[in-house]
Amino acid sequence: MVGQQYVRMLEDHPWFEATRFVGGRSAGRLYGETVEWMGEYEPPARMMEMPVEMAEPEKEDADLVFSCLPSDVARELEPRYASRLPTVSDASAHRMEPDVPLVIPEVNARHLRLLEKQKENRGWNGWIVTSPNCTTTGLAIALKPLHDEYKLRKVVVATLQALSGAGYPGVPALRIVDNVLPYIKDEEEKVEREIRKLMGSFDGDGVKPADDISIAPMVHRVPTLDGHLESLYIEAERPIDPEEAKQIMRDFKAEPQEMKLPTAPERPIIVMEEDDRPQPRLDRNKGSVQGMSTVVGRVRRGVDRYSLRFTLVSHNTIRGAAGNAILIAEMLHELGYLG
Ligand SMILES: NC(=O)c1ccc[n+]([C@@H]2O[C@H](COP(=O)([O-])OP(=O)(O)OC[C@H]3O[C@@H](n4cnc5c(N)ncnc54)[C@H](OP(=O)(O)O)[C@@H]3O)[C@@H](O)[C@H]2O)c1
Incomplete structure (x- = not known):
């Protein structure tokens, strides 16, 4: 499921060109023969003709590796790639290692400096940097400007997570049609520890997690295809005015916007005023770069001046x-990390 988004996004990318696909069961066939294409658009023809190969990290000659492997496979293969080549991973296998940056460029780009420490620790020529869990990402983007302004103390979040989050073929239809599953293995623990690492302070040597934020995720799998909806209640040290909080989220911009990176959305957070938005089907692709903005709505008071409720959708x-x-x-390329 994630691989198909890479195929779509790299097809016309101004800086990167996909040169090789590596697969498991599909190795030895053409990508177009094996992929169960799920997009609503035509798949890119050039990529359909590319062979899927067995992973051979020791022979790989690409400048950069994107890994969207299952976590158990990533645990073994990613260090073999990263010992030679820059590796950016979506898998959870290495996210919490102290010298591995876990990064959302708008939230904690400075943690990328951990890569210098990692190379030194491991004696590698390459490195590994990780992207957070799909439920963590939209949540962290919405929380970042609020935490900077109001100093968050408590985050309670109920999620309604799309089927594509479970990979292909995912949850059996007979379990999810006409149903909601109130459990996703390890997901709540991942959200808790990843938010703390992302919001943590970096002293040049390591990340000190933001342990002063209490986080209570309650996750659910629902029968939407793409786009996680998350409903939040937050408490802060300073009073939160809902109108001011909306403006702070609307105005939020960070390094990717300043650097005008090709995949950076103009607005990382889009705030909607309609009573019944955001919705996954209508809002997951909103913004200047499809699927890259966190769409927020229903911003309102919590139980007192120090609390707030809102809903978000993130692709x-x-x-x-x-x-x-x-x-x-893209950010690492601009910062000169890709050689
Ligand atoms: N889905 C999401 O929303 C999401 C979000 C964030 C992070 N992630 C993480 O991203 C990773 C991929 O997720 P997904 O949803 O795309 O899963 P998926 O649909 O199950 O895809 C897994 C991919 O890994 C390949 N693979 C499996 N074993 C392999 C091996 N031994 N060598 C090389 N390739 C192998 C598969 O290729 P074959 O088909 O050829 O076996 C397939 O392309 C997971 O770690 C997941 O936790 C997913």
Whole structure:
């Protein structure tokens, strides 16, 4: 599912060109013969004709590796790529290692400096940088400007997560049609620890997680195709005025926007005023770069002056995976990390 977004996004990318596909069960066939294409648009013809090969990290000669492997495979293969080549990963396998940056370019670009430490620690020629879990990503983008302004103390979030978040073929139809599953293995723990690492402070040597934020995720799998909806209640140290909070989210911009990176959306957060928005089907692709903005709505008071409620939608396979990884790579290219 994530691989298909890379195929779409790299087809006309101004800086990067896909030169090789690596696969598991599909290795040895053409990509077009094996892929169960899920997009609503025509798949790019050149990519359909490309062979899918077995992973051979020791022979790879690309300048950069994007990994969207299952976590158990990533645990073994990614260090073999990263020992030689820059590697950007969507898998969870290495996200929490102390010298591996976990990055959303608008939230914690400065953590990329961990790569210098990583190369030193491991004696590698390449490195590995990770993109967060798809539920964490949209959440962290919405929380970042609010945390900077109001100093968050508590985040309670209920999620309604799309089917594509489970990969292909994913959840059996008989379990999810006419149903909601109130459990996704390890997801709540991932959201908690990843938000703390993303919001953590960096002292040049390591990341000190933001342990002073309490986070209570409650995750659900629902029968939407793409786009996670998340409903939040937050509490802060300073009073939050809902109108001011909306303006702060609307005005939020960071390094990717300043650097005018090709995959950076003009607005990382889009705030809607309609009573019944955002919705996954209508809003997951909103903004100047499809699927890269977090769409927020229903911003209102919580239980007192220090709390706030709102809803967000974030595209899980784009901003939650391939799009965020490509944006990381664009930033690293601009910063001179790709040689
Ligand atoms: N889906 C999301 O929204 C999302 C968001 C964030 C992060 N992620 C993470 O991104 C990764 C991919 O997720 P997905 O949803 O795209 O899963 P998926 O649809 O199951 O795709 C997994 C991919 O890994 C390949 N693969 C499996 N074993 C392999 C091996 N031994 N060597 C080389 N390639 C192998 C598969 O190729 P074959 O078909 O050839 O076996 C397939 O292309 C996972 O780690 C997931 O946790 C997913």
